[in-house]
Amino acid sequence: MQLAIEVKHLFFAYEKEYVLEDISATIKDREYIAIIGPNGGGKSTFVKLLLGLLTPTKGTITIYGTPPSKGRELIGYLPQNIHFNLDIPLQAREVILHGRLSAKKRTFDRDDLQMLEHIAQQLHITHLLNKKIGELSGGERQRVLLARALATKPKILILDEPTAAVDFKTQKEIYQLLQELDLTKIVVSHDVNILLQGVDRVFYINRKLYIHNNINLPITPQEGHFCEMEIFEKLGSENGCTH
Amino acid sequence: MVALIELLSNSLIAALLISIAIGIIGSIMLINRYNYLAASIAHGSYGGVGIALFFSLPLLLSTTLFALFLALLLAYLSYKEPKRLDILISVIWAMGMSIGIILSDLTPGYHSDLLAYLFGNILLVPNDDLYFMGIVDCIVLLFVWQNFHYLIAIAYDKEFAITRNLPVKMMHTLILVFIALTIVMSIRSFGLILVIALFSIPPFIAEKITKNAQSMMLAAAVIAFFLIVAGLFLAYFLNISATAAIILLASAIFLLFFKGLKSTTSP
Ligand SMILES: Nc1ncnc2c1ncn2[C@@H]1O[C@H](COP(=O)(O)OP(=O)(O)OP(=O)(O)O)[C@@H](O)[C@H]1O
Ligand SMILES: [Mg+2]
Numbered sequence: 001m002q003l004a005i006e007v008k009h010l011f012f013a014y015e016k017e018y019v020l021e022d023i024s025a026t027i028k029d030r031e032y033i034a035i036i037g038p039n040g041g042g043k044s045t046f047v048k049l050l051l052g053l054l055t056p057t058k059g060t061i062t063i064y065g066t067p068p069s070k071g072r073e074l075i076g077y078l079p080q081n082i083h084f085n086l087d088i089p090l091q092a093r094e095v096i097l098h099g100r101l102s103a104k105k106r107t108f109d110r111d112d113l114q115m116l117e118h119i120a121q122q123l124h125i126t127h128l129l130n131k132k133i134g135e136l137s138g139g140e141r142q143r144v145l146l147a148r149a150l151a152t153k154p155k156i157l158i159l160d161e162p163t164a165a166v167d168f169k170t171q172k173e174i175y176q177l178l179q180e181l182d183l184t185k186i187v188v189s190h191d192v193n194i195l196l197q198g199v200d201r202v203f204y205i206n207r208k209l210y211i212h213n214n215i216n217l218p219i220t221p222q223e224g225h226f227c228e229m230e231i232f233e234k235l236g237s238e239n240g241c242t243h
Numbered sequence: 244m245v246a247l248i249e250l251l252s253n254s255l256i257a258a259l260l261i262s263i264a265i266g267i268i269g270s271i272m273l274i275n276r277y278n279y280l281a282a283s284i285a286h287g288s289y290g291g292v293g294i295a296l297f298f299s300l301p302l303l304l305s306t307t308l309f310a311l312f313l314a315l316l317l318a319y320l321s322y323k324e325p326k327r328l329d330i331l332i333s334v335i336w337a338m339g340m341s342i343g344i345i346l347s348d349l350t351p352g353y354h355s356d357l358l359a360y361l362f363g364n365i366l367l368v369p370n371d372d373l374y375f376m377g378i379v380d381c382i383v384l385l386f387v388w389q390n391f392h393y394l395i396a397i398a399y400d401k402e403f404a405i406t407r408n409l410p411v412k413m414m415h416t417l418i419l420v421f422i423a424l425t426i427v428m429s430i431r432s433f434g435l436i437l438v439i440a441l442f443s444i445p446p447f448i449a450e451k452i453t454k455n456a457q458s459m460m461l462a463a464a465v466i467a468f469f470l471i472v473a474g475l476f477l478a479y480f481l482n483i484s485a486t487a488a489i490i491l492l493a494s495a496i497f498l499l500f501f502k503g504l505k506s507t508t509s510p
Contacts, residue, residue: 051406072406084400088274090455097397103408106393132454133399151409 002029002064004184005050010059012042012049019045023059023209026158027184029155034199035188041206042164043188044080047160051077052184064155073102076154078146080161080188086134093129094118099151114152119147122177138164146174156184164192248380251475252367254485257432258471260376260465264425266464267387269446270456271418275411278443280317280419283332285435286314287339293346295331303375307427313339314423317414348449350450363434365475365485378406383421390414402496437486441467444493448500 004224008053010143012020020042025174027033035043048054048175051063052068063071076099093116120126125143128136136144142165149157157178178185189193202212248255272281291309295302313335348354356509387394397414398405404411429438447460474489481488 036493053402053405070407073408077403077406082400085274085276085398085449088395088399089450089455089459090399091394091455094395094455095399098392098400098403099407101392101396101407101409103410106390108392130454148403192429 003027003062004029004031004061004064005069007050008060010049011057012045012054013057013211014045018057019207020049020209021207023205025209025211028086030184032039032178032185032199033201033203034194035186036049036190036192036194036206037203037205043205044160046156047077047186047188050158050214051075069219072151075154076149076157077151078142078159078162080164082141082145085135088134090133091129092100092125092131092133093120095133095144096147098180099148107131115153119150122150123147124173139170142166143170143175146188155234156186157181160188161190161228162187163189163194176243230239246411247476247479251366251474251479253370253373254365254432254475255472256373257368258468258475260373260380261429262464262471263380264376264383264429264467265441265445265467266449266460266462268418268421268425269467270449270463271387271398272422272442272458273450274395274456275418275444275460277418277422281422281426282421283336283339283428284310284313284419285439286336286417288423288427288430289343289357289360289435290339290341290346290408291343291427293343293350293359296350296356303371304432304466307424307443309339310423311420311428315416318412318419318485321415322402325493331485359434360430361435362484362486363430363432363437365432365437365489368377368432370426373416375433376451378483379428380507383425384415388416391456394418397415406473429469434486437490440490441470444462444497447472448497451500451504455477466496 003026005025007023007025010020010023011018023046037043042132045054049056050063050068051072061068064074065071096116096119097108097112098113100108116129117126120129123143123146125140125147128140128144131140133141133144142162146159146162151206159178162174167172171191171193176194178187179198187199204210204212272278288310290304290313292302294300294309295305298305308365317332317335321328322480324331343360344357369487393404393409396407397409397411401411426438426442429441433441444457445466446463448466449459453459453462470493471489475485477483477492478485478488
């Protein structure tokens with residue numbers, strides 16, 4: 001089985017203290033991983049390390065056998081925080097098309113436009129395409145950025161809290177879409193419903209990584225206050241979690 | 244009227260050429276929020292004037308090279324010290340001007356160069372300047388035409404551009420280089436003060452009234468050209484300073500527009 005992501009003894013500190021400590025994990029091709037954990041646990045940091053936006057203090061990461069600086073071209077990424085310039089006159093359609101750009105590709109062709117239409121239909125955002133990005137609501141903007149991530153034709157899709165700003169219906173649509181996509185998927189979420197969406201494994205990150213290997217064992221949202229570390233670790237040790 | 248246009252022909256051509264640069268580089272400056280960076284390069288380049296005087300070098304060559312040096316220095320510093328960039332921009336701003344002033348003080352003879360640098364002389368544009376502006380405009384047009392989507396993608400979401408391995412550093416550096424070139428090519432005729440006003444106000448208005456970056460660039464160029472030409476004629480008929488007339492006109496339109504903007508956006 002081909003490995004999508006391999007992380008070995010990863011340590012990371014922004015300043016002095018480790019935010020992530022001795023993390024090792026492998027993610028298989030086409031696996032669906034949910035990442036959960038408390039605020040400040042290091043989930044977004046972990047994801048940024050996978051994308052090579054941050055450099056490990058110690059340890060190694062490979063994406064399909066290559067370092068993140070190269071392998072990230074295979075990743076479609078939806079960031080948690082969008083800190084970009086919303087004044088810029090820019091339509092949603094252009095934002096999505098930007099997903100087609102690469103180091104070698106600087107213009108768009110007919111295929112790109114077809115892909116745009118297709119993804120827009122898939123995400124029910126055709127009516128938003130001509131709107132300015134600054135005039136979209138938070139949830140609408142998130143869907144446009146998800147479309148941009150899909151437009152990169154990724155082998156791995158990494159979504160950092162894709163359902164945080166969207167309404168219930170959109171949330172369901174996003175989960176539904178994720179199930180249909182035949183890719184390696186990594187979804188960071190605070191929403192326990194994610195665990196009912198056919199994920200293969202759950203990563204609980206709170207400075208360290210605890211992996212829940214068998215999602216079919218009795219670990220349901222009702223009893224799982226997963227964001228309490230002790231409970232997850234207890235459930236984990238009983239149910240075959242490794243760490 | 245024909246005689247007047249003939250009289251102003253170099254000024255009008257200069258107006259057209261600077262408007263093209265404003266439309267493109269001014270817009271890119273604004274969407275990247277580089278206006279402060281650009282102002283630093285514009286002021287700091289006065290160092291090049293001092294160097295030209297002191298070492299008896301050709302003025303345009305000396306300021307161009309000095310401005311390019313500052314642009315590359317700023318590009319380098321923005322990678323090396325991103326957290327302290329603000330203060331470094333201010334230091335370069337002040338340092339360049341001081342070098343210019345000290346070197347002109349040390350050069351014997353009479354100099355009114357600082358005033359000329361600030362206000363330019365829009366009614367006496369030498370042919371050489373027009374050629375230089377024309378060449379810079381062509382390079383800028385070619386660059387933006389080739390890299391348009393890169394420039395926009397990087398401008399609004401640098402993190403995304405990095406994850407796609409787009410040439411972020413290269414584009415950033417080239418933008419600063421073109422800011423330096425367009426500013427230097429404009430300053431002798433239009434003066435520092437007018438250049439800063441013209442590279443900021445038309446793109447700002449254009450940003451608010453357009454839907455995409457192409458039309459923003461076009462609108463900014465048209466607004467800039469209109470302001471300069473209107474200012475020139477106003478100056479002629481009222482017998483006042485052309486630079487001041489253009490700035491006042493630009494400011495008036497800016498204020499009117501800003502007021503309109505506020506009353507439409509507030510409930
Ligand atoms: N740029 C930064 N500089 C310094 N410290 C940071 C930075 N970004 C995050 N941190 C710290 O690193 C830790 C992990 O942050 P991270 O954003 O990865 O958490 P998270 O699990 O994604 O949290 P949330 O659920 O709130 O999104 C936090 O303690 C945070 O304060
Ligand atoms: Mg986070």
